[in-house]
Amino acid sequence: MSGLLAASRLIDSVSRIMGKLSEYMVLFCCLISAGNAIVRYAFNYSSNGWLEIQWYLFAFVVMLGASHALRNNEHVRVDLIYGAVSDKAKIWIDIVGLLIFLIPVCIFLTWLCWPFFTLSYQQGEISGNAGGLIRWPVKLILVAGFALLSLQGVSELIKRIAALTGEISIDTKYEKPLQ
Secondary structure, eight states, X not given: OHHHHXXXXXXXXXXXXXXXXXXXXXXXXXXXXXXHHHHHHHXXXXXXXXXXXXXXXXXXXXXXXXXXXXXXXXXXXXOSSGGGSOHHHHHHHHHHHIIIIXXXXXXXXXXXXXXXXXXXXXXXXXXSSTTOOBSHHHHHHHHHHHHHXXXXXXXXXXXXXXXXXXXXXXXXOOOOOOO
């Protein structure tokens, strides 16, 4: 189990780095958006490339930040019973959710997005908008994001199993959203 926990720590560190990168991409997206608005209104000039880079960066933030959110237990959760059960039951709910839903779906989406990316790369696909950007980088981030989320799911599974065996302690605290 110690080897698996070491692998889990490695995956966690990659997710942490991607999460930090995502935080900076939010800043870049805001700066680009503000700069684009200033240039558009001050100089009556705009570029589709600047508009597209904003949604590219947003895609990077979402896809690279998802594994970071999962690692920090800040992901979306459907709480029908989770908040009312014991810590051990929460761990079992997480294990079932990871094995039945998250990991298989993310692996399938990674596999599904790969040809989508490769075709775009091979064809040198470019946006249909004047001054638009190449499309394959944003399609590659789909593959990378789902693959990273799959790996983080495996890391979370390892930690849950280790918690059940008593090798580590994990925080199962879940804060129900205010509604």
